[in-house]
Amino acid sequence: MDAAKASSRPEKHTLIAKLAAELPASMVLHADEDLRPFECDGLSAYRQLPMIVVLPETIAQVQAVMRICHSEAIPVVARGAGTGLSGGALPLDNGVLLSLAKFNRILDIDAANRRATVQPGVRNLAISEAVSDLGLYYAPDPSSQIACSIGGNVAENSGGVHCLKYGLTTHNIIRLEIVTVDGERLTIGSDGLDSPGFDLLALMTGSEGLLGVIVEVVVKLLPQPERAQVILAAFDDVRAGGDAVAAIIQAGIVPAGLEMLDNPAIAATEAFVHAGYPTDAAAILLCEVDGTAAEVDEHVADVRGVLEHAGATEIRVSRDDAERALFWAGRKAAFPAMGRISPDYYCMDGTIPRAALADVLIGIGELAEKYGQRVANVFHAGDGNLHPLILYDANQPGELERTEAFGGAICQLCLEHGGTITGEHGVGVEKIDQMCVQFPPAELRQFHALKQAFDAGGLLNPGKAVPTLHRCAEFGAMHVHNGDLPFPELERL
């Protein structure tokens, strides 16, 4: 380690010594070159070297780390696979980054109770792979599922393509083991379907590492559907596509997935993976229905009828699993496809009522012109969860700033339509100022009071998820409540 640097930071030296007394030396990283891989998560626009990285492999070691940091008043940021898109695992210069990467084992598969006990560093997809021969799977499937870890999924309440029918992470976990800020181990939830007392399982899910460190997760497993089919529908008008989404839901069908891509997204993904998408369409919808074979036949016919009525210019139904995979290939490759046509992209996550889809898409198009940045839209249409991808070049002076301002304007637009700034990616550091727009001071005060109940010293992931009132005052945000703006008669973008 850099002796000169360590001596300039006595607290770092002390902490290394205390951690080394409890953990093998290989689990405590403190040289700059070892810290570098941890400087950012999936939101790479924000980077910060942590003071120290620890890589424990047992719960007892996590407890020891937390006890030491608590007694030394050192902040701790927990990190899973580091694929998060809101900077939730961004390290702190004066803090410890607690990596759960070594917690990568599936501890138990309980077929009789249809659940699996896994360590937090287990990859999302690895769970479904491990239980597939039992005819079971774990439903939430964020697009990063080959890489993201289940602990991070719980911390962010991750969704995915199939959550319209199967729910978010919060609907698919049974029990958590957590380590508190002062190193105590607690069981949240029970082995039954509910637990006595408050529903702390709901509270912990999506709390972005601010309330405790997740060290074990029991997930619910579902029977694999007998069959799944995808219907691809093209539209020559974004509004018609948006309205078709609401029409499917209104027809009494809850598809397993209902995704939409706009023309820029279609063009980029088609050039990348050649899924056969109609590149002249203004928008395409991908509607997956699953269940028993008989049920799928019934729903495919129903959906086709709705789409025809909604003005689809072309409708294709996947004939086999290979074609179904092909239809999905474009959607799943949408993010990397953007990487091919733009040096950088910035992914937003607003969620709105389905009825507002067309208006918000058109609004985003107008904002793109105003800010002079290109945007492609790929999103979970069935949930009203948008993922506008703003294309930019971080090497061009001013582009990142302009992109962030554009992103802020998209958040505002979602709130004006009765939505939320984040559906599944979390607030992290990225959308912390927009929290001031979504929540009035009284709600923010309540969040802080609740945080105090778990972490009185504010040592767990400070600076993320919930802004201080002081920060909001500086940001000078206009709170938008329930879509009610001051002066509603004025036209806005």
Place this chain on the structure above:
Amino acid sequence: MTRDADASDELAFAVGLAHANATPLAIQAGCTKDFLGEAIDGEPLDISGHRGIVNYQPGELVLTARAGTPLTEIEAALAEQGQMLAFEPPHYGETATLGGTIAAGLSGPARPFTGAARDFVLGARIINARGEILRFGGEVMKNVAGYDLSRLMAGAYGTLGVLLELSLKVLPRPGAQTTLMFEHDAATAIEQFGRWQRRPWPITGAYWENGCSHIRLAGASASVASAQQQLGGETLIDDAIFWRGVREQQRPFFATARALWRLSVPPATPRLEIDGECAIDWGGAQRWLSSDADADTIRSTVAAHGGHASVYRGHATPRFHPLPEAMMTLHRRVKQSMDPADILNRGRLYPDF
């Protein structure tokens, strides 16, 4: 019919006043669930006048209503549009309200298959103990901005806030439904429930009582028909009456002179060796026990299987399964963060707070 009315401001004022005077409040509306939880003393805070559906757009699968709205009114509005509350809430009386339903966090026979009350909560407007009106969550399907305080309200029995308005996800009613019966003992039922739930069949109810299992199938008509063919069994006529009896505890099994316990356990838990009669719901995960056995025996037996036990009818106390000390401490702190003066339904969940 009583007129819809928004009493938010009056209720918030009353709570603020109670906070200032440290007056304990007993939140009430339909009074159908007073038998659940601990008996409490407090100035009654009546929510029943705060009622009415505020927003319901079937295409959004979202309904927002005031807490005092009768559950029957909500269910009728949904039925008119071919939709439903998929967690199949028990009413336990004609005057049940939406607020009480969510505060008690109760779910009916469909729970393991479609989700619990808390799973369908998208947003909540509440009065905190200081008399401030706060809004968490919203009317959209996915929302991870801020801590999930709206779901935390489900099952908190009003101890963390006065529920004012709730936004729930609703679902289309299934196109077809049928119930199949099988004669077998409890051990076989538990085993079969486990096996059947690993198949992709549209099961929405699995209940065993007195030597007979009832399996409810609901979904697309083709799907119900194909599962029925594979399952076999005897079809039950008028199955809606049967499932209502289970949900509302109106079956003769529940009219017991002994104490009635609710046991929440992992679904594959074997038949528990406790004196008394047992019915099995939720595909094995919820057991109803009518028994004179003492509370400690019941609770330690259930806890050994990773579950917990609460008293529905009878005199045992505490009513809910006791929490480990560290967990109780955390609960007190959470309660303190929402209700520092300890005025909201004090003692309802646990005698300590």
